[in-house]
Amino acid sequence: MTNQLKTGQKALNMNDSSMHSNTDRIKKSLKKRNSKEKRFRLWGRLAISFGFLMVAILFADIGTKAYPAFFQHWIKVDIEFNRQWLSIEPSDSAVRPDMQALKQANYSATVKKSLYQMFPSITARGDKRDLMKLLSYSAEFKIEDLVTANPDLLGQRVSLWLLADDDVDSYFKSDFTAGQSSGRINDKQAMWLKQLFDSGAVEKRFNTLFFTNSDSREPELAGIRGALSGTILTMIIVLAISFPIGVSAALYLEEFAPKNRWTDMIEVNINNLAAVPSIVFGLLGLAVLINIFGLPRSASLVGGIVLSLMTLPTIIIASRASIKAVPNSIREAAIGLGASDMQVTLEHVLPMAMPGILTGTIIGLAQALGETAPLLMIGMVAFIVDVPTNFTDAATVMPVQIYLWADSPESAFLAKTSAAILVLLAFLLIMNFSATFLRSKFEKNGQ
Amino acid sequence: MKKSVLSTVALTFTVSLLASAAATAASRDMISVVGSSTVYPFSTVVAERFGKKTQFNTPKIESTGTGGGMKLFCAGNGIDTPDMSNASRRMKKSEYEMCVENGVTDITEVLIGYDGIVVANSNAAPQMKLSRKDLFLALADKVPALDGSETLIKNPYKTWKDVNASLPATKIEVLGPPPTSGTRDAFAELVMEGGCKQYPWIKAIKKTDKSAYKAICHSVREDHVYIEAGENDNLIIQKIDANPDAMGIFGFSFLDQNTNKIQGSFIDGTAPSFAAIADGSYPVSRPLFFYVKNSHVDKVPGIAEYLAEFTSESAMGQMGYLTDKGLIPLGNDKFAEVSADVKSYKMLQL
Structure with a gap:
């Protein structure tokens, strides 16, 4: 008994001394470990702030470059709707001309002569040409629209704000020192512009044309509406094809398919497909969709199908991972209550996996949103002015528009390029936000 | 029930799409x-x-x-x-x-x-007066030996002055299009070959061995003196604007639109201008x-x-x-x- 007590006490003592030395050791290393953790956290913060800094620099760079594209200069011109200049027959002011006569009237001569009237001192032919270059060529179409809408304008003199040419616009935006020639503006043109500017006939306005016009070879008229419509149409096709097919493939492979050599092979192939360079899908689209099935070139339908092939593997892989993460207890409980396999899958597994599936879908769509390479083969890298309204109209997409503008000789397209990039990023943000919204909705429902 | 309605909608959607696609393929407006x-x-x-x-x-x-x-x-x-x-x-x-x-x-x-195809540099640098022979010597992979014998050596020239004593002593640095570009083909044919055939003994090779002649005249050096800048001519303009020592090769319309930043070099005594290209006196068009x-x-x-x-x-x-x-x-x-x-x-x- 005493022996036992002794050994017990000894053990206790030993324990005490070892405990003592352990706390010492812990205390000693504690400082070191704490500082290690601090450093680790610091690294984390540094990494995140580095990322943020890079994003900020990117946005600041694109933003400052894009800023000029959102504003445009307009010039006030006194337009005289002179029947003779318009060569409208009969020139008798009492007779109201019919639509046909209005359509065929000579509007460019009217703009020219009205402009010459504002600068009566200009007589040389070359100077007159230079004077006309101050205005965008769209002026004649603008006054045509005005006259055809309201024939009462004939014979009147009206002050109209007309769009300035891109060279004039850049001149006012950049190194505008009154009266000095610069870039593509010569000394005489600079002098006329100074006159106009001093008399208050030049105005800077927000560029709404950028959002309402389609592509143009004149930077002052170029807009993104066509490319944006094309992008939306293409994305609808991509979503309509790749989401249902991707999710059903993932559900079948995860929940129903037997595990054997075939399914293994399918899995390997899906993973490989995700890594195939996108241009290959473009070649496939050309060979199969256009040449064999005879679908129209340049259509958003074909573009959407090709891009769906590209997004499918991404969606399948993400969906499978998310379905796998649904706890088995859910399935067992549902089966236990007598649900069929299909009920378990569609009513219990799928809703719980939905947030992850949506994330995968958005990543896939974002990838498709930025592609140009596969579209080159199927004719979507093209100059298309008419806004596409259905899936078979010739269409182009935002990244293609950016690429085409970046490659244009006119320097004003540089700003347009950056502005189009901003719009593309905004489109992406909207897509991401809607996905986040849907996710949070599904997450609530899932609980 | 809801599911079957959905799938019917999807099916009609696809069918109508394909039908309209087939219809548009048959005629085009x-x-x-x-x-x-x-x-x-x-x-x-x-x-x-x-x-x-x-x-x-x-x-x-x-x-x-x-x-x-x-x-x-x-x-x-x-x-x-x-x-x-x-x-x-x-x-x-x-x-x-x-x-x-x-x-x-x-x-x-x-x-x-x-x-026209132009060789241009920044407005901040002096305008260059080049000949097609200068450009051939500056950019060809192999050039005639310095001792005047009729043999070819690897291009030794480092500065423009090495090529032609009347040119400035700046480093040769030329940004141009890659071989896939039509501009590059035209540049090789009109400028490089134009300079190359000024050597009678090289010109004589054309009669005996056409492909050897082409290899001599069209090959561009690969020691980072000629820098392939991709198909984007605006990129070349930005780069030569930032670096006054560098020259760029691109189409005339890009020079025409950017005269506030860059200037075209004289080639064989003629500067690239509208009139000079139109009347054929500018040799590279x-x-x-x-x-x-x-x-x-x-x-x-x-x-x-x-x-x-x-x-x-x-x-x-x-x-x-x-x-x-x-x-x-x-x-x-x-x-x-x-x-x-x-x-x-x-x-x-x-």
């Missing part, structure tokens, strides 16, 4: 043009004005490159093939034969004007074309009107709007000839 990226900036301008002025749709212009455009154009006479193909060089005999094989025999060739498939003229609405717009005095003429975009116009006689050929749909024979 939009002119389709493919081809060279050098002609693209000009044909798009015409297309845009044509679309605004007339009731026809604005033609669709694809930028596929000259060779790629010819392949599509010559694929057949079907309505799903393009109506026109732009080219920054004349159609090759092999391409014509491909066309004929596929039944595309009735083609009209339209020469629209010329494009090439013709630009497009080709029309005449069998489509009745099938696709607007082709005749588009051709009339393109070949009109106000577009392609001496003072036309295409010249504002940097196209070098044809002389008056040539212009009249081209207009007449287009009106009569003169058949191309190669």
Whole structure:
């Protein structure tokens, strides 16, 4: 008994001394470990702030470059709707001309002569040409629209704000020192512009044309509406094809398919497909969709199908991972209550996996949103002015528009390029936000 | 129940899509043009004005490159093939034969004007006075030996002064297009070969061994003196603007649009200007074309009107709007000839 007590006490003592030395050791290393953790956290913060800094620099760079594209200069011109200049027959002011006569009237001569009237001192032919270059060529179409809408304008003199040419616009935006020639503006043109500017006939306005016009070879008229419509149409096709097919493939492979050599092979192939360079899908689209099935070139339908092939593997892989993460207890409980396999899958597994599936879908769509390479083969890298309204109209997409503008000789397209990039990023943000919204909705429902 | 409604909707959607696709493939109300990226900036301008002025749709212009455009154009006479193909060089005999094989025999060739190729540097640097021989010596992979013997050595030149004592002692650094570009082909043919054949003994090789001659005259050095800057000419302009010692090679329209930043070098005593390229005194220019498939003229609405717009005095003429975009116009006689050929749909024979 005493022996036992002794050994017990000894053990206790030993324990005490070892405990003592352990706390010492812990205390000693504690400082070191704490500082290690601090450093680790610091690294984390540094990494995140580095990322943020890079994003900020990117946005600041694109933003400052894009800023000029959102504003445009307009010039006030006194337009005289002179029947003779318009060569409208009969020139008798009492007779109201019919639509046909209005359509065929000579509007460019009217703009020219009205402009010459504002600068009566200009007589040389070359100077007159230079004077006309101050205005965008769209002026004649603008006054045509005005006259055809309201024939009462004939014979009147009206002050109209007309769009300035891109060279004039850049001149006012950049190194505008009154009266000095610069870039593509010569000394005489600079002098006329100074006159106009001093008399208050030049105005800077927000560029709404950028959002309402389609592509143009004149930077002052170029807009993104066509490319944006094309992008939306293409994305609808991509979503309509790749989401249902991707999710059903993932559900079948995860929940129903037997595990054997075939399914293994399918899995390997899906993973490989995700890594195939996108241009290959473009070649496939050309060979199969256009040449064999005879679908129209340049259509958003074909573009959407090709891009769906590209997004499918991404969606399948993400969906499978998310379905796998649904706890088995859910399935067992549902089966236990007598649900069929299909009920378990569609009513219990799928809703719980939905947030992850949506994330995968958005990543896939974002990838498709930025592609140009596969579209080159199927004719979507093209100059298309008419806004596409259905899936078979010739269409182009935002990244293609950016690429085409970046490659244009006119320097004003540089700003347009950056502005189009901003719009593309905004489109992406909207897509991401809607996905986040849907996710949070599904997450609530899932609980 | 809800599911079956959904799937029915999806099915009808797909079926109607395919049906409408098939319907549009059978007829087309939009002119389709493919081809060279050098002609693209000009044909798009015409297309845009044509679309605004007339009731026809604005033609669709694809930028596929000259060779790629010819392949599509010559694929057949079907309505799903393009109506026109732009080219920054004349159609090759092999391409014509491909066309004929596929039944595309009735083609009209339209020469629209010329494009100059310029060697330019920043306005901050002195303007260079180069000759084609200087450029060949500066950029060729192998150059004639320094001792005057008729042998070739690896290009030893480091500065422009090494090449020609009258040039400044700045490092040779030239940014230009990659081999896939039509501009590069034209530069090799017009500038490099132009300088190369000034050596009589190299010129003599052409008669005996054409491919060896081409290898000497067209090969560009690969020791980072000639820097391939990609197909984007704006990138080259930005780079030479930032680095006054560097030179860039690109089309005249880019020089024309950026004269506030860059200047074109004299080549063989002539500076690249509108007038000098038009009268042929500037030595580095090439013709630009497009080709029309005449069998489509009745099938696709607007082709005749588009051709009339393109070949009109106000577009392609001496003072036309295409010249504002940097196209070098044809002389008056040539212009009249081209207009007449287009009106009569003169058949191309190669």
